[in-house]
Amino acid sequence: MPGRGTPGTAPEAQEAQATSGKPVRWKTPVVLSALGLVAFIFFGLMGSAQTARFGISTGGDFFQLPALEVPAMAGGIVLSVLMLGLAAYAVYLKTKARPTPAWLTITFTALFVAAFLIWVVGGARTPSISLAGLIAGSVTLAVPLVFGSLSGVLCERVGVVNIAIEGQLLGGAFTAAIVASITQNPFVGLLAATVAGAAVSMVLALFSIRYLVNQIIVGVVLNVLISGVTGFLFSTVMQADKAKFNSPPGLDIIQIPILSGIPILGPILFKQSLVGYLMYVAVIVVWVGLFKTKWGLRVRAVGEHPQAADTMGINVNATRFWNVTLGGAIAGIGGSFFTLVAIDSFTKEISGGRGFIALAALIFGRWNPIGAFFAALLFGFADNLQSIVTIIGTPVPSQFMAMLPYLVTVFAVAGLVGRSRPPAASGIPYVKG
Structure with a gap:
């Protein structure tokens, strides 16, 4: 009967809710609508009258492309209207009790980032930046985040929460620096970083799997321990x-x-350090391994239903132990980036909390290697943008730009993820029998 549903809920949603027995969750449409409205007001109506200029090619490119010029106010209005349209579509889907598709959230995020970039550049003293340099720098800054998030994916897919990513990155950075300095061989340093990351993970695996210590506590203690020892x-x-x-x-x-020399794509894909190329290889290998192999099927079974996996003859705790160790080794490679690629020495807390941002990236990426990769790129973009806009003289306060990567992290995890579900047995120790 009409009027018997939840107050304020559309009739279609009420009917679907009554049929399915599950409440309709409005978080994602509400967040998208709010962000679209903010973009329309600030990026559109309050946008600059200047023209934002984005350089696409650099002097070393194989061929040159003209710069992209966008009127800041008009560009902000057009992009924000498109965002509001996507938000309205998300609301419509909820009235039908249908989930918000991933493509909609991804498209909305891309439009919001583009509108924000046009607004920031258009309002600067020098309204011009190199888009190619911005993107290439973002990928470079995202390298340790990608390795850290892959470590988290491997651990959580098998049922172990890895809070120790920060410690793994820091341990890898320190070990790479000191071993490469002694041997004067960066490849030996890279190998040593891999071993150091694996060693940190073995401690996490030993205490959380063998001795059933709370995984969150072990991870936090390891972060503090590695920070103190390396310092x-x-x-x-x-x-x-x-x-x-x-x-x-x-x-x-x-x-x-x-x-x-290909504009934009060239520096990203074909002008990297060894660690940069290993990043792409690691993402592909981990994705294929998890979703296209027998090993991956066993790993996901252990993370979802360890008792059923045990019944099928899978050694649950051994699978968890070696997966966590592998994740640590991958994070160690990411840590070597700080001291073998980014700068030529080690300093205290050189990882700068990026292990926790990597943890957010794997959640935003829905525990999928490909999703975690793109989430890490988004955070790397935010980190690089706050450095560049300071140089061009944006009116946005420097304090706001400095906290931009962390704001993106909060919004991504709390607002835009939606009903992302971790592996069912993540964080739950398994005792046979």
Whole structure:
């Protein structure tokens, strides 16, 4: 009968809710609508009258493309109207009790980022930036985030919550620096970082799987422990003889002829360090391994229903232990990026909390390697943007730009993820029998 549903709910949604027995969740449409309205007011109506200029090509490109010029106010209005249209469609889907598709959220996010970028650049003293440089720099900053998020995916897919990503990155960075400095070989340093990350993960696996200690507590303790140990050794060993213990040779940038000269795509795909190329390989290998192999099927079974997996003859705890170890090794490679690629020495807390942003990336990416990769790129973009807009003289307060990566993290995890569901057994220890 009409009027018997939940007050304020459309009749179609009431009917579907009554049929399914599940409440209709309005969080995603509400967040999208609010962000669309904010974009329309600030990026559109309050946008600058200047024209934002985005350089697409650089001097070293194989061929040159003209710069993209966008009137800031008009561009903001058009993009925000498109966002409001997507938000309205999300509301319509909820009235039918249908879920918000992933493509809608992704498209909305891309439009919001584009509108924000036009607004920031259009209001700057020098309304011009290199889009190619912005994107290439974003990918570079996202490298450790991608490795960290892949570590989290491997651990949580098998049922272990990995809060220790920060410690794994920091341990990998320190070990890479000191080993590469002693041997004067960056490849040995890279290998040592992998071993260090795996060692940190083994401690996490041992206490959380063998001794059933709370996984969150173990992860937090490991982060504090690695931070303290590396900080102490930096002060007492590295500082005492910097030339011997903290002057690692870096990994060179490898350019693929011709392909590296393609505008925008060239520097991203074909002009990277060894760690950068390993990032792409790791994303593909982890995705294929998890979703296209027998090993991946067993891993996901252990993470979803360990008792059923045990019944089928899978050694649940052994699978968890080695998966967590593998995740740590991958995070260790990401940590080596700080000292072998980004800068040529180790400093205290060089990871700068990126392990926690990587944790947010894997949640935003819905525990999928591909999703985590693109989420990490979004956070890397926010991190790089706050550096560039400071240079061009944006009217946006520098304090706001400095906290931009963390605002993106909060909105991504709390607002735009929707009903993302972790593996059912994640964080739950398994006791046989």
